[in-house]
Amino acid sequence: MYAGLWRLLPGPWWLRVLLLVILAAAVLYGLFFHVFPWVSATFLPQEVTVE
């Protein structure tokens, strides 16, 4: 999987590393700001009120 991704990326090795870093940053952003908040709000109960 990751070997395939490496072959898919264009350019010399330093450009591929740069692209991978950007890709990883984008994935982390998506996880931290969208996926994880949704998982937390949807699946993890948190009760702070009396009812």
Next chain:
Amino acid sequence: MVGILGEILITLGVVTLLFVAWQLWIGDVIYGAERAAQAEQQSEIWQEEYEEQVQATPQATETPTPAPADSTADPVILAQPADAQIFGIMWIPRLGPDYHVNIAGGVTRARTLDPIGIGHYPGTQMPGEMGNFAVAAHRTTWGKPFNRIAEIHVGDAIVVETPDGWYTYRFRSLEYVRPSAVEVILPVPQEVGVSANDRYLTMTSCSPMYSLAERIVGYSAFESFTPRSAGAPASLTGGVA
């Protein structure tokens, strides 16, 4: 084929660990900073609106001298807010000079507690009103506004800022109750059928941390209202003992 499967499993494991890190730490850093920035901005907006209003009022320009800093007045009572409508900011100097979190109407996670911070129990009284101003907030995750509720000392100031000014409450006690203990948000906390005899602030959150088993409840009693014309009260600017 096995190599690909292994990589997928490793990736899932890493994502799971990342989620744990986010839930326990990274998410709070992100949301905590966001909450503080939002409240700071809200406070500045109210101050600017007030200053514009003063400039627009002719008689106010004739008497530009502000009232003494410790002057207090009869509290202005806000109307009940709409769901998710921000009407106040809570300041707790004990938890740091940069502790300020927005307060909005309603106590649903989806509309108030997760995206805004502190929620006001609908139907309970408003700041400065006779009775109980009852609010709830997360103690863990989502910026955890009430994370350090158990560290507030007796007598510490809890200041609620609204467009009209600052309501100073003094922290009185903590209590641990069952989740069904709705009596804690009655006009007189824990006193069924008693009409309001004072102005209280009740804060509820989860207890123990990360648990659904109980609720932690913090009670404070009203001390004074400082109108915006008098400037921020000493309870807010004076630091903590």
